Amino acid sequence: MEPIDIIRAGNTLGEGVQWDVHGQALWWTDIQERKLYRYDWARRALESFSAPERIGSFGLIQGRPEIIVAFESGIALFDPRSGAQKWLARPDAALAGLRFNDGRVDRQGRFWAGTMEETEPRSGRGNLYCVDAAGRATRRESGVMISNGICWSPDSKRFYFADSPLQKIYSYDFAPLTGAIANRRVFAETTGNAHPDGACVDAQGYMWSAHWGAGRVVRYAPDGAIERVLEVPASQPTCAAFGGPDLDLLFVTSARDGLTAGQLAHEPSAGDVFVYKMGCIGLAENHFVLDMGRRRDVEPP
Numbered sequence: 001m002e003p004i005d006i007i008r009a010g011n012t013l014g015e016g017v018q019w020d021v022h023g024q025a026l027w028w029t030d031i032q033e034r035k036l037y038r039y040d041w042a043r044r045a046l047e048s049f050s051a052p053e054r055i056g057s058f059g060l061i062q063g064r065p066e067i068i069v070a071f072e073s074g075i076a077l078f079d080p081r082s083g084a085q086k087w088l089a090r091p092d093a094a095l096a097g098l099r100f101n102d103g104r105v106d107r108q109g110r111f112w113a114g115t116m117e118e119t120e121p122r123s124g125r126g127n128l129y130c131v132d133a134a135g136r137a138t139r140r141e142s143g144v145m146i147s148n149g150i151c152w153s154p155d156s157k158r159f160y161f162a163d164s165p166l167q168k169i170y171s172y173d174f175a176p177l178t179g180a181i182a183n184r185r186v187f188a189e190t191t192g193n194a195h196p197d198g199a200c201v202d203a204q205g206y207m208w209s210a211h212w213g214a215g216r217v218v219r220y221a222p223d224g225a226i227e228r229v230l231e232v233p234a235s236q237p238t239c240a241a242f243g244g245p246d247l248d249l250l251f252v253t254s255a256r257d258g259l260t261a262g263q264l265a266h267e268p269s270a271g272d273v274f275v276y277k278m279g280c281i282g283l284a285e286n287h288f289v290l291d292m293g294r295r296r297d298v299e300p301p
Contacts, residue, residue, distance in 0.1 A: 001230060004249075007039055007046065007273035014253035014271060015198060016057045016102070018285045019243025026243055028253050028273065029055040036080050039273075041244065049080035057103030059111045062287040068131070070100035070113035075131055077290075088135030092127060101126075102148045102198055102239075107156050109133065109289030110179055112140075114147020114161070122146075122165060130179045133291040140181055149199040149209060153222070154283060160187060160207060162196040169196050169209060169220075188224045190214070198239025198253070203281045210237040210252060215267075217252055219280075230278070234270040235263070242282020250276045 009030070014037075017028040026039040029051075036049045036058070053071040058078075060067055069078040074090030092098045092115045103113030114128040126144035129137040141161065149162030149169055159174035159181050171187035174180075187207075190196055194214035201207050206227060207220040217230040217240050234254035241251050256264060256271040264270060 001276060001278075003233070003274040004277050005275040006269060007275065009037060009046070009272050011035075011037075011253070011255065011271040013238070013255045013257045014273060015238045015255075016055070017198070017239045017241045017251050017253045017273065018060070018104075019241055019247070019251070019282075020060055021247075021284045024245065026251055026273070027058070027060070028239070029058065031056060032257055038080075050083070051078070051080075052083070052085065054099065056100040056116075057113050059103065059105040059288045060285065062109065062289050064290060068105075068111050068288045068290070070103045070111075072099035074100070075111070075113065075129075075135070075137060077135075089129070089131065089137035091129060091137050091139070095125060098126060101146060102150050104150045105286040105288045106152055106176075106179065107286050108176055108179070109287065111288045112150050114141070114144055114150070116144070116146040116148075128161065131288075132179075133289050135290075138179075140179070148197050151199050151201045151207065153201060154203060154205050158222075160199065160201070162199065162209070164195040164197060164212065167191065167195055169199075169207075171224075188220055188226075197237065200239075200241045201283065202242060203247075203283055206280070208240045208250065210240050212236050212238060212255075217250075230276065232274055234267050234272070234274075235259070236270065237274075241285070242280070243285075247282040247284065248277060248280070250278050250280070250282070252276070 011030040012032040097119035101116040111131040115126040122145040124143040128141035146164040156176040159172040162169045167190040169188045172181040194211040197210040197212040199209040215235040236255040252274040
């Protein structure tokens with residue numbers, strides 16, 4: 001299937017794509033270039049904002065202009081237009097070779113983000129954190145190489161999480177009230193050059209997982225069976241999200257990072273954002289619920 005549109009971003013490492021229902025705009029990050037992007041869908045206008053550190057992931061905040069960001073060294077509130085930031089938590093900042101990577105907001109308004117090892121050989125020093133309304137980060141998983149694929153089933157009873165180098169996507173039981181995860185099991189595995197990267201879940205409860213290195217996005221049924229495979233014109237797709245006015249468009253970010261000149265000649269759209277109409281409806285992106293009144297060690301912005 002060919003994309004119905006391509007947003008010519010030319011990102012080094014486009015990631016973390018999500019749709020802002022209220023602003024009718026697409027947001028994503030170029031991790032390596034320390035950039036945040038906003039694409040106004042009605043005007044087809046692209047804006048970019050510079051960041052003080054690489055942004056692994058982020059979440060929109062309910063009723064506020066700032067976003068919550070997993071910068072490479074920690075979690076902060078960040079205003080893209082003014083550049084102002086307030087640190088909330090930096091739990092892995094003292095661990096050399098780690099940075100924050102994939103993240104997303106759950107349906108109860110908490111922000112989840114995990115760290116990854118940039119240096120090799122990887123030994124599993126990364127962690128997964130859940131950030132509550134007061135900005136406190138609680139570790140929910142450890143022993144991770146590269147955190148990825150954070151998403152939830154529509155009823156919030158199941159949590160998905162991938163460790164890319166292990167080529168495994170895990171499923172956990174999820175407690176919506178507390179955010180606790182339990183009973184980890186393998187949901188799906190990839191082989192060859194396919195490494196599970198960013199993911200989302202559609203309204204039917206099917207997961208869409210970008211497979212870095214394999215040039216595809218795979219739709220998994222709730223039982224882990226492959227329902228369909230979408231080939232994309234870039235070998236390194238990074239994340240997928242539904243959006244558009246009717247939530248019926250699938251947006252896929254991609255990367256040029258690490259590709260040779262010869263490879264780029266064969267995939268000139270690497271680093272762009274691909275837009276598809278898949279005949280499926282997505283779910284509205286969740287917004288982080290911030291309540292700084294519950295915290296005393298960080299001043300409200």
